[in-house]
Amino acid sequence: MSETTSDGPRPVGPASPTATAGPVSPGPSxxxxxxxxxxxxxxxxxxxxxxxxxxxxxxxxxxxxxxxxxAVPGRLAEVVAREWGELRIRSWTESGWWTAPERVGDRVAPLVGAAPGQVVVGDSTSVNIFKALVAAVRITEGREAPANAPVRDEILVDAATFPTDGYIAASAARMTGRTVRPVPMAELADAVGPRTAVVLANHVDYRTGELHDLPGITAAAHRAGALAVWDLCHSAGALPVRLDEDGADLAVGCGYKYLNGGPGAPAFLYVRAEHQGAFDSPLPGWNSHAEPFAMAAAYAPAEGAVRGRVGTPDILSMLALETALEVWDGVxxxxxxxxxxxxxxxxxxxxxxxxxxxxxxxxxxxxxxxxxxxxxxxxxxxxxxxxxxxxxxxxxxxxxxxxxxxxxxxxxxxxxxxxxxxxxxxxxxxxxxxxxxxxx
Amino acid sequence: MSETTSDGPRPVGPASPTATAGPVSPGPSxxxxxxxxxxxxxxxxxxxxxxxxxxxxxxxxxxxxxxxxxAVPGRLAEVVAREWGELRIRSWTESGWWTAPERVGDRVAPLVGAAPGQVVVGDSTSVNIFKALVAAVRITEGREAPANAPVRDEILVDAATFPTDGYIAASAARMTGRTVRPVPMAELADAVGPRTAVVLANHVDYRTGELHDLPGITAAAHRAGALAVWDLCHSAGALPVRLDEDGADLAVGCGYKYLNGGPGAPAFLYVRAEHQGAFDSPLPGWNSHAEPFAMAAAYAPAEGAVRGRVGTPDILSMLALETALEVWDGVxxxxxxxxxxxxxxxxxxxxxxxxxxxxxxxxxxxxxxxxxxxxxxxxxxxxxxxxxxxxxxxxxxxxxxxxxxxxxxxxxxxxxxxxxxxxxxxxxxxxxxxxxxxxx
The missing domain is CATH 3.90.1150.10 (Aspartate Aminotransferase, domain 1)
Structure with missing residues (x-):
């Protein structure tokens, strides 16, 4: 436990297990x-x-x-009554449902420092972590390496991570023949090495609220030839995130915390432009196909962030999130x-x-x-x-x-x-x- | 193409590429x-x-x-205004959000012939197909086999399947060291063999509307020691499905077609009771943990259908589906x-x-x-x-x-x-x- 003190005039001080009863608080001064x-x-x-x-x-x-x-209740009522209730199937084109994952993604993009075309919205955070990690491992696999270089067989994970990240990392590792190594965030930059394929780290710790060094850890990963995948659940919408500027490779984040998208709102996935061509999804659903309505037997991935889509997007929640993002206009x-x-x-x-x-x-x-x-x-x-x-x-x-x-x-x-x-x-x-x- | 005729007094007849213009229809008799x-x-x-x-x-x-x-617009308005807007985070317990995936699953269950506790709602159909296929392969891996038995290294897939099933099957095969073999539905029962791990088939063909023989193909899979995973997207809510009775091992289906759950409504996953203990998900998100709020570093799966959950469920769409399912009361x-x-x-x-x-x-x-x-x-x-x-x-x-x-x-x-x-x-x-x- 890293106990710290406040910036205020008096320390909050460490918790004392033997603290004794005090007087009832007199209220604020x-x-x-x-x-x-x-x-x-x-x-x-x-x-x-x-x-x-x-x-x-x-x-x-x-x-x-x-x-x-x-603005959400009115908009959602309109989506239900007009777009679903009256237009029904026609809304996939006429109400822009089909392109919502990329459109809402571009609305999230400025909040995480991403130029357009790199963020797609849909699925849960956990599912997006799986996509990001497997795709990242495959990107490192696809790169040319020196003849004597060791296999990049490990995924480093923030040891204090929100649990789902660790569980999903273990599954991604198991399914790609890698192993997971948990490392405290403070040691992560030094721990990245020639055997590291990917680093999965939290921008802000869900429990302590500690903000971690995204640019520094990303740079350390890159120096070692590894990729950095960031979990932005507790930073997107809470503070400036600069994915493009800081070189992040992939990132995922939550729609229902600081983005106010509603309970279980779809998450977002950032795929840096330079990695999109090599982004090889473990969940290649028909929504990520280059020609989804060709109903082709063979998979051919679309170009761009749309490659991160999977199945039919959850429209009610997606459009609630889209409307929720309007509160950021001009902020x-x-x-x-x-x-x-x-x-x-x-x-x-x-x-x-x-x-x-x-x-x-x-x-x-x-x-x-x-x-x-x-x-x-x-x-x-x-x-x-x-x-x-x-x-x-x-x-x-x-x-x-x-x-x-x-x-x-x-x-x-x-x-x-x-x-x-x-x-x-x-x-x-x-x-x-x-x-x-x-x-x- | 299997051209067929109607049961009516006059055949519809095959399309003729050289058909010539006829008179304007006089309207119905x-x-x-x-x-x-x-x-x-x-x-x-x-x-x-x-x-x-x-x-x-x-x-x-x-x-x-x-x-x-x-009933959906009013209920959704209430969910937004009261459960999200007023109770906010308290709704995870007080409004029953946390248990919605299993509760709504139990509401779907009778429509697919499943006793309670085997259906969970959440994620897209594509994501659920991935869970079901990988879990099914792992179940067959975990079984004892005779000493000289070949490795069950193939997944048989309906050759005319809705494309996403085939794409996801290819990914599941790639990630579990199997291969996919597409087989026409009419030949599927005969094609299952000692090397088959899993059969993935559609109950009703999305294009032709043909209803396939779920009990027969499931029985053939079982005779060969394989598992049968069914895609019920075009049968659930359209006709009787008898998963328990017919021995289906796993099944997935869609919430937004005959179940009327709204655009991109979450899908459902059926895990037969006898397989739940061996259901080893490739997407072990924190919602499927035995003790999600222990925030434990090590994954330990929950018991029952909840093992099929992944991340935070999409509540707005989930509850729209729950309300939509009320139209089946008494039907x-x-x-x-x-x-x-x-x-x-x-x-x-x-x-x-x-x-x-x-x-x-x-x-x-x-x-x-x-x-x-x-x-x-x-x-x-x-x-x-x-x-x-x-x-x-x-x-x-x-x-x-x-x-x-x-x-x-x-x-x-x-x-x-x-x-x-x-x-x-x-x-x-x-x-x-x-x-x-x-x-x-």
Whole structure:
């Protein structure tokens, strides 16, 4: 565990398993309340909140499921009533359903620093990781290598990865005759070697919120002749991602977290232009065929990102995501990053001020350049604490064994929300610890 | 091409490439109109039509995209506004999102003759074919074989299969060290041998509408020690399917055709109970883990059909499908079959009466036991003919090079619709052939 401290004036401090009950929190100080009000008044993204359906809840779980964009219900009703209900089959051409995976992909592209034609939307993140890893292994197989070069028989995987990445990597390795080697992110750049085919890494750690060095690790992979596949689930829409500029080979990401596409929204797959010709999918469904309606017996892949498609795309969810992406129109992702850091700074500061020292420890790096858009706090009784927070209108989530996750979505989270979350957390911790002084 | 004739009093007859222009069709005979009215009046499923949003169009493309069930728009609006918009992340438990793939699977199960606990919904048909084929190969690998038995190194695939099945089979074969051998369905039962690992076959041919012998081919596969994987895309919801009774090992099917789940609705996967313990998925995403929220580094598969899950399920489309399945409440699939055959009989009879002999040929078997729920007609200029049909409110679809497909969905297609379709077809054929006597 990499315990870190906040950037605020007082350290959050490490969790103490022997913490004893303290007084009920007196609520936020007038100074913090004034700071929150001033920060909100100066927030250039404050008006984006109107683009979402929100209520009195402080919703800090947009890193798991983004809030509902206000335009989605109307658009989805139209898709159902008009495009499906009236036009029916004609909508595949007349309503642009057939080309939606590439069109929505091009809408995601600017958020991940990709020029058009390299992102396609569809299937789940897990399925896209499988496509990306197998295709990446095959690209390295297809390259000319020096006569005495060892076989590139290993896939390096972030040892702290979100589990599905590791499970799918193991399957991709098994099916391509490779092995998986888990490596801590901090050692990944040094671990890449002549036997490495592919590195699979998370841009932001789902648990700790740590932001990893995408350009540095990608460059290390390339120096060793390997490819880098990035999981952007916790960075796309949360902070600037520069896939083209930083040389990423392939990437996948989630449609339902910071992109607000709705529960189980389709994921996206980035295939760098220079790799598209060699992208050899393990899931060559008819939607990726060069001429799908020729119904040819032999497979011939289409050109471009469409090669990453598989079967018939899930239109209702795809078009919900397309509409959800409209909230990004005119938004500067650098401003989003600035606000995200200000929110997480402020949250850590408020927690440090409201929560007695030693009650919680932060897993999230204090250094801004190593922080994504969430704060992960450890405390005894975390599951119970999160249940109480949710009951009191502050929604984050719990991750075993003792982690409270708070995701900060700059498009709709205010500094006032942030202060309230910290204050309610302090209240709950005081009460829970009063009942169970040793935690639990 | 297996040209066949209708069961009606006059043969539809083979298409003639040298057909010459005939007179404009005079419209249906009073006798046929009276027959259609009488059949509709006696139809025990006639009231099901009210469960769908329909207009004046004669929609005969439910074999490609089912019509909109009337209950879906309201339910989807509720899912979006209440479950996503208000409850947000809490809906994974409180709204039953997490268990939807199995729950909706159990709703599909009776339509395919499966006892509960064997069907899971999610991902596209293509992705499910990949899971089923790789898992089936691994099941045969895991079995004890006699000392001198040859390696089961081939996957037999219906030679006329919908293309995606063949493409995915080729990938599954490549990734498991097998080869694919395409075999015409009529020869499949005899072709299965000691080297066969798996047979992948279509229950109903997507192009001709021919119904294949699921129990016979499955039994032949079993006699040879192989497994049978069935593609039910064109049979589930169209006619009785008896997976449990007929011994099918694995099966996949489509949510958006006869199940009316909406464009790109998730597909379903059937894993026979006796194979679930050995079902070793090539896509072991975190949703199929025994303890998904343990976030364990090592994969351990869940028990049961849930083992067929992969990543986060697509909730909007999944719940649209769940609601769409309500139209089956109280419906007897044997009645559906009886009406389906009556509709296709009647259509062929009307075509035979309205269309001058020699103008179209039927690809669909005349024998009821070999017919699914569609009629495929060949004629010169078929693409243009279908365009005109659609313009005149009769929606089927065109498949290259010269096939008109008409799908009959007994829950919402009437005999009056059927007669109108045949009459408009006769009109269009007369006009198109008048302009282009040699076809085109």
């Amino acid at each position: 007038p100074e913090l309340a004034a700071r929150a009000a001033a920060l909100d008044a100066a927030d250039p993204l404050a008006d984006r909140r109107k683009a979402f359906v929100l209520d009195d809840t402080v919703y800090l779980d947009g890193n798991s499921l983004g809030a509902l964009p206000a 500067d992702i650098e401003q989003v990053r600035e606000k995200s850091l200000a929110l997480t700074d402020f949250f850590l500061e408020c927690v440090a001020e409201s929560v007695p020292a030693g009650r919680v420890g932060s897993l999230t790096p204090a250094e801004r350049e190593r922080r994504g858009s969430q704060v992960a706090l450890r405390c005894p009784g975390a599951e119970r604490v999160m249940g109480e927070l949710i009951r009191r209108g502050v929604v984050g989530d719990f991750r075993r064994p003792d982690v409270l996750r708070f995701g900060f979505t700059p498009l709709y989270t205010s500094f006032g929300d942030t202060l309230r979350a910290a204050s309610v957390l302090a209240e709950v911790l005081a009460e829970v610890l009063a009942e169970h002084p040793a935690g639990g | 009073p006798e046929l109109a009276a027959r259609a009215a009488a059949l509709d009046a006696a139809d025990p499923l006639a009231d099901r039509r009210k469960a769908f949003v329909l207009d004046d169009t004669v929609y005969l493309d439910g074999n490609s995209l089912g019509a909109l069930p009337a 007897d699939i044997e009645q559906v079959r009886e009406k389906s055959l009556a509709l296709t009989d009647f259509f062929l009879e009307c075509v035979a009466e309205s269309v001058p002999a020699g103008r179209v040929g039927s690809l669909t078997p005349a024998e009821r036991e070999r017919r699914g729920s569609q009629v495929a007609l060949r004629c010169p200029g078929a693409e243009r003919v279908m365009g005109e049909l659609i313009r005149r409110g009769v929606v089927g679809d065109f498949r290259r090079p010269d096939v008109l497909r008409f799908g009959f969905t007994p829950l919402y297609t009437s005999f009056g619709d059927t007669l109108r379709a045949a009459s408009v077809l006769a009109e269009v054929l007369a006009e198109v052939l008048a302009e282009h006597p040699a076809g085109g």
